[in-house]
Amino acid sequence: QVQLVESGGGLVQAGGSLRLSCAASGRTSSGYLMGWFRQAPGKEREFVAAIRWSVSSTLYADSVKDRFTISRDSAKTTVYLQMNSLKPEDTAVYYCAAGPPIWGSRCSDARKYDYWGQGTQVTVSS
Numbered sequence: 001q002v003q004l005v006e007s008g009g010g011l012v013q014a015g016g017s018l019r020l021s022c023a024a025s026g027r028t029s030s031g032y033l034m035g036w037f038r039q040a041p042g043k044e045r046e047f048v049a050a051i052r053w054s055v056s057s058t059l060y061a062d063s064v065k066d067r068f069t070i071s072r073d074s075a076k077t078t079v080y081l082q083m084n085s086l087k088p089e090d091t092a093v094y095y096c097a098a099g100p101p102i103w104g105s106r107c108s109d110a111r112k113y114d115y116w117g118q119g120t121q122v123t124v125s126s
Contacts, residue, residue, distance in 0.1 A: 002026045002115040004096045009120030012086055016124070020081040022096030022117060029053075031101045034079045036070060037110055038092035038122075045095070047108035049081060052101060059107050064090075086124045093119040 008020040022034070035050040049070040050059045058070050069082040079096060099113035106112055 002028055002032075002098050004098060004115055004117035006094065006096045006117040006120040009094060009122045011123045011125065014086060014088055014124055014126050016086050017082070017084045018086065018122060020083065020094055020096075020120060020122075022079040022081075024077045024079070024098065028077050028098075033099045033101050033103070033107060033113075034070075034072065035097045035099065035107060035113060036079075036081045037095045037097060038090075039095070039119075040092040043092075045110050047110070048094070050107040051079065052103065054101070057103070059103075061108070083122070086122075088124045088126045091122060091124050093121050095119045 003025045005023045012018055032053045034053055036048040037045050038048050039045040047061050048064055049068055051070045051072055067085045072079045096117040097113035098115040
């Protein structure tokens with residue numbers, strides 16, 4: 001079992017920044033794929049970004065590319081999502097997820113992930 005705990009959400013004005021953290025514990029492994037997803041009210045959960053824990057390769061949704069950065073701190077078993085130039089449409093509950101070491105387009109499929117955090121709310125005001 002892997003436990004994931006997100007933090008860092010909050011209320012920010014458009015154009016501002018937030019940094020989300022996801023602390024992993026339990027049977028963590030350097031082979032895991034780590035991802036961030038988000039879900040806005042009335043919408044399906046959507047892929048935001050993913051990182052391969054072992055080699056730090058990254059993938060991003062087009063909607064956040066060049067604004068968000070995913071990274072990891074192996075020593076702290078923590079994954080971060082730095083969010084800059086935030087827009088009102090970024091408002092959502094953000095979830096951290098862990099899954100097997102797949103790559104490519106499959107990373108955007110939430111069904112591929114085995115473990116999920118409880119989510120953290122991000123609200124961007126206009």
